[in-house]
Amino acid sequence: MQFDDQGRVNKSKKRAVFNQPEAKNRVELFRHLPQYEHGSQLTDLESKFLELDSMHPAVYKVGVQYLAGDVTGGNARCIAMLRAFQEVINDYSTPPGKTLVRDLTAKISSYVSFLIECRPLSMSMGNAIRFQKSRIAKLPLTLSETEAKAALCNDIDRFINEKIILADKVIVRHAATKVRDGDVLLTYGSSCVVEMILLYAHELGKQFRVVVVDSRPKHEGQALLRRLLAKGLSCTYTHINAVSYIMHEVTRVFLGASSVLSNGTTYSRVGTACVAMVAHAFRVPVLICCEAYKFHERVQLDSICSNELGDSNDIARVPGRPDVNSMDNRTNEKNLQFLNLMYDATPSEYVSMIITDYGMIPPTSVPVIVREYRREYLLI
Amino acid sequence: MDFQVVVLAGGTSKKLVPLVSKEVPKALLPVANRPVLSYVLEQLELSNIKDLIVVVEGADAALCVGGWISAAYVDRLHVEVATVPEDVGTAGALRAIAHHLTAKDVLVVSGDLVSDVPPGAVTAAHRRHDAVVTAMICSVPVSGLSEAGSSGAKDKTKKPGRYNIIGMDPTKQFLLHIATGAELEKDTRIRKSILRAVGQMDIRADLMDAHMYAFNRSVLQEVLDQKDKFQSLKQDVLPYLVRSQLKSEILINGAPQGQQAKENGNDKVIGEANHLSGYNFSAQNNIIHPSAELGSKTTVGPHCMLGEGSQMGDKCSVKRSVIGRHCRIGSNVKVVNSVVMNHVTIGDGCSIQGSVICSNAQLQERVALKDCQVGLGYVVSAGCEYKGESLARKEK
Numbered sequence: 001m002q003f004d005d006q007g008r009v010n011k012s013k014k015r016a017v018f019n020q021p022e023a024k025n026r027v028e029l030f031r032h033l034p035q036y037e038h039g040s041q042l043t044d045l046e047s048k049f050l051e052l053d054s055m056h057p058a059v060y061k062v063g064v065q066y067l068a069g070d071v072t073g074g075n076a077r078c079i080a081m082l083r084a085f086q087e088v089i090n091d092y093s094t095p096p097g098k099t100l101v102r103d104l105t106a107k108i109s110s111y112v113s114f115l116i117e118c119r120p121l122s123m124s125m126g127n128a129i130r131f132q133k134s135r136i137a138k139l140p141l142t143l144s145e146t147e148a149k150a151a152l153c154n155d156i157d158r159f160i161n162e163k164i165i166l167a168d169k170v171i172v173r174h175a176a177t178k179v180r181d182g183d184v185l186l187t188y189g190s191s192c193v194v195e196m197i198l199l200y201a202h203e204l205g206k207q208f209r210v211v212v213v214d215s216r217p218k219h220e221g222q223a224l225l226r227r228l229l230a231k232g233l234s235c236t237y238t239h240i241n242a243v244s245y246i247m248h249e250v251t252r253v254f255l256g257a258s259s260v261l262s263n264g265t266t267y268s269r270v271g272t273a274c275v276a277m278v279a280h281a282f283r284v285p286v287l288i289c290c291e292a293y294k295f296h297e298r299v300q301l302d303s304i305c306s307n308e309l310g311d312s313n314d315i316a317r318v319p320g321r322p323d324v325n326s327m328d329n330r331t332n333e334k335n336l337q338f339l340n341l342m343y344d345a346t347p348s349e350y351v352s353m354i355i356t357d358y359g360m361i362p363p364t365s366v367p368v369i370v371r372e373y374r375r376e377y378l379l380i
Numbered sequence: 381m382d383f384q385v386v387v388l389a390g391g392t393s394k395k396l397v398p399l400v401s402k403e404v405p406k407a408l409l410p411v412a413n414r415p416v417l418s419y420v421l422e423q424l425e426l427s428n429i430k431d432l433i434v435v436v437e438g439a440d441a442a443l444c445v446g447g448w449i450s451a452a453y454v455d456r457l458h459v460e461v462a463t464v465p466e467d468v469g470t471a472g473a474l475r476a477i478a479h480h481l482t483a484k485d486v487l488v489v490s491g492d493l494v495s496d497v498p499p500g501a502v503t504a505a506h507r508r509h510d511a512v513v514t515a516m517i518c519s520v521p522v523s524g525l526s527e528a529g530s531s532g533a534k535d536k537t538k539k540p541g542r543y544n545i546i547g548m549d550p551t552k553q554f555l556l557h558i559a560t561g562a563e564l565e566k567d568t569r570i571r572k573s574i575l576r577a578v579g580q581m582d583i584r585a586d587l588m589d590a591h592m593y594a595f596n597r598s599v600l601q602e603v604l605d606q607k608d609k610f611q612s613l614k615q616d617v618l619p620y621l622v623r624s625q626l627k628s629e630i631l632i633n634g635a636p637q638g639q640q641a642k643e644n645g646n647d648k649v650i651g652e653a654n655h656l657s658g659y660n661f662s663a664q665n666n667i668i669h670p671s672a673e674l675g676s677k678t679t680v681g682p683h684c685m686l687g688e689g690s691q692m693g694d695k696c697s698v699k700r701s702v703i704g705r706h707c708r709i710g711s712n713v714k715v716v717n718s719v720v721m722n723h724v725t726i727g728d729g730c731s732i733q734g735s736v737i738c739s740n741a742q743l744q745e746r747v748a749l750k751d752c753q754v755g756l757g758y759v760v761s762a763g764c765e766y767k768g769e770s771l772a773r774k775e776k
Contacts, residue, residue, distance in 0.1 A: 043501065045504070046500060046501045046504035046505060046508075047498040047500045047501045047504070048500060049500035049501070049503050049504035049507070050383065050427040050428055050429055050498075050499060050500040050503060051427060051428040051500065053428070057382050057507060060504075060507070061507045061508060061510075064504060064507070064508045065508060068508065070508065070509075
C-alpha cells in the first residue's frame with residue numbers, strides 16, 4: 001500500500017491492532033513509505049499485551065521481537081514467523097459452520113497484517129507467506145482436521161528445512177570452493193550465510209583474512225566481527241567511509257542479500273550498493289550469497305519505489321557520544337528532515353555471480369530460476 | 381493469553397496489629413478511602429483480565445475478602461478466593477494453590493501494590509524474552525518511609541535498614557543480582573559467571589522490588605517443590621532464581637534462561653501498606669466529597685481527601701490527611717498528616733499528627749495523638765496525650 005494515499009491509510013488505521021503515531025517530518029520523495037514515531041511504539045504494544053485476545057501469543061511474541069529489533073535478518077525473521085504459524089496451526093480448531101481452508105487463511109492474513117504493523121515484511125517473508133497460503137488452499141477436502149493440521153505443520157517444517165537450512169549448507173559448500181589460500185575477503189554488515197561461509201572455509205583450513213565493513217546506525221558488523229574473532233579468524237574492521245581505501249587489498253567481496261529481483265538487482269542492506277560499486281571500480285569480483293526462496297519476480301530499478309524507513313532518532317544520535325547531540329530532539333523542526341533508509345538496490349552490472357542453492361549463476365539467470373523452479377516448490 | 385494472575389492478599393498481618401482486625405484484613409485496609417486491594421483489581425480489570433485467583437491467609441480473612449470482592453466486582457471479574465493456612469509466607473501460599481495453576485506463565489501481584497504500570501507491560505516483556513522470571517522494579521518512594529510507631533522516639537539514630545541492592549546489566553533489561561534489605565550484611569556476593577557473561581553490571585541501591593512478578597509456571601513449581609524451605613517470594617525465590625541463571629547444571633530443560641527486570645521510572649507506587657502514615661499523593665489537590673460539611677473557618681489544605689457525609693466543626697484544620705466517610709469531627713481539631721477511617725468521632729480540641737485512626741474509633745475532647753495508631757472501635761478518653769503508641773481494643 002502506498003502511504004501517501006490518505007484514504008487507504010485511514011482505513012488501515014481503523015483496522016490496526018495498535019495505533020502508531022506517524023512521524024511528522026518526512027522526506028517528500030519517500031512519502032509513500034510508512035514511517036512512525038518509534039519512541040512509544042514498543043511500550044504501546046507491550047501494554048496492550050493482555051488485551052489482545054484475538055492474537056495468538058506466539059504471533060504476538062514474534063511481532064514484539066520484530067518491533068524491538070531482537071530478531072533481525074531475513075532468514076531469522078522468516079523462521080520465527082513460520083514457527084509462530086506452526087503453533088497457530090497446532091492450536092487451531094475450526095469454528096462451527098466454517099471451513100478450515102477459508103477460516104485459517106483469514107486468520108493467517110490477520111496475523112500477517114499485525115506483523116506488518118510491527119515491521120514491514122521482507123521479501124523472503126512475503127514468499128514464505130504466499131507458500132503457506134497456497135499450501136492451505138491446496139489441502140484436499142477429504143482430510144480430517146487433525147490430518148490437515150499435521151500436513152500443514154509438516155509442510156512448514158519441510159519449507160524451513162529445504163529452503164533455508166539445507167539451502168544454506170549447499171551455498172556454503174559452493175562458496176567455499178571460491179575461497180583460495182591467501183585471499184582477502186571483504187564483507188559488509190552481517191549476513192548469516194556469509195558468516196557460515198567464512199567459518200566453514202576456516203574449518204577447511206584455508207588461509208585467508210577478512211575485512212568487515214560496517215556502518216551507522218546499526219553497526220551490524222560488530223556482532224559478526226565478534227563471532228569471527230571468537231573462532232580465530234584474522235579480521236580487519238572498518239567503516240564504509242573508508243571502503244575505497246581498503247579495496248585495493250581485497251581479492252573477493254562476499255555480500256548477503258535480502259532479496260534478488262528479476263532484473264538481477266540485489267535488494268539488500270543500505271550500503272551494499274556502495275561497496276559493490278567500489279569493488280567493481282577496483283575490478284574485484286562481487287559474489288552475492290542468497291537462498292533461492294528469496295528471489296522475487298518483481299523488477300525494481302531504484303531504491304526509492306520500495307524501501308523501509310527506520311527510526312530517525314537512530315541517525316540523530318551517536319550512541320556513546322553524548323557530546324555529539326546537536327541533532328537530538330530536532331525531529332520536529334520544519335526545515336530539517338531525517339532520512340534513515342534501511343535497504344538499497346545494487347544494479348546487476350556490479351555483481352559477478354550469485355551463489356544460490358541451485359548453483360552459482362550469473363545475475364541474468366535469476367528470472368529463469370524464478371520461472372522454472374517457482375512452480376516446483378509450490379507443488380512440494 | 382495463557383497467563384494466570386494470582387493476587388497475594390495476605391491475611392491479618394502482625395505488623396499492622398492495631399489497624400487490622402478480624403473484620404478488616406490487610407487487603408481491605410483503605411488507601412485514599414478505597415480498599416487497597418481494589419487498586420490491584422481495577423488495574424487488572426482495565427487490562428482485560430477476567431479470571432484471577434486471590435490468595436488470602438486464614439479463613440476469617442478469606443471470608444471478608446471474598447465477601448467484599450463479590451459485592452464490588454460481581455459481574456466484572458471472575459475471582460476465585462483461595463484460602464491458605466496462616467504464616468506460610470508468599471512462597472508457601474503459591475505452593476498451596478499450585479494445583480490451580482495451569483497456564484504457561486503466572487503473574488503474581490501483591491495485593492497491596494498501587495501502581496499505574498499496566499500488567500500487560502510486564503507480561504509482554506516476559507514473553508518477548510522467554511524469561512523465567514520478570515520482576516518489576518521501581519525507585520524507592522522519596523517521601524521518607526517512617527517506620528510507623530515502632531522505632532518511634534527511642535532510636536533516632538537508627539538508619540533506615542530497608543534498602544535493597546539490585547544489580548542490572550547496562551541496558552537495564554536483565555536482572556543480575558538482587559538482595560533485600562533485611563538480610564544485608566557488610567559484603568554482598570556476586571557470582572563471577574554472571575559477571576563474565578554480561579561484562580558490565582550496574583549495582584544500585586535506590587531501587588526496590590515492586591512485588592509484581594511474572595513466572596514461568598513449570599520453573600516456579602519445580603523450584604517450590606524442590607526447595608521446601610523457601611517461605612517468601614521476594615526474599616528467597618527471586619534471589620535464588622536470579623543467582624542460578626546462566627548456571628546450566630541445575631536449570632530445567634537444560635537451556636539457560638534469562639531473568640528480566642522491568643524498570644519503571646515514572647510509576648507512582650505509593651509505598652507499601654505497612655507505611656500508611658508516610659505516603660503522599662502525587663499531584664493531587666484535595667478531594668472533598670460533595671456531601672461533606674465543613675464548619676466556618678475550617679481549612680482543608682492541599683493533598684487531602686474528605687469522605688462522604690463527613691462533618692467537620694468550626695476552626696478545624698486538615699493538612700495532608702485522608703478522612704473517611706461519615707466522620708464527625710468537632711471544632712478546633714487539627715489533623716495533620718494522618719489517616720482517619722470511616723465512622724470516627726473526634727471530639728473538640730483534638731490534635732492528631734502523623735497517626736492512623738481506624739473505623740468506629742472515638743476520640744474524646746482534647747486528645748493529642750502523635751505518631752499513634754488507634755485500632756478499630758477504640759475509645760480514647762478525654763485529655764489523653766499519646767506519642768508513638770498503638771492503642772487497640774483488647775480482644776475479649
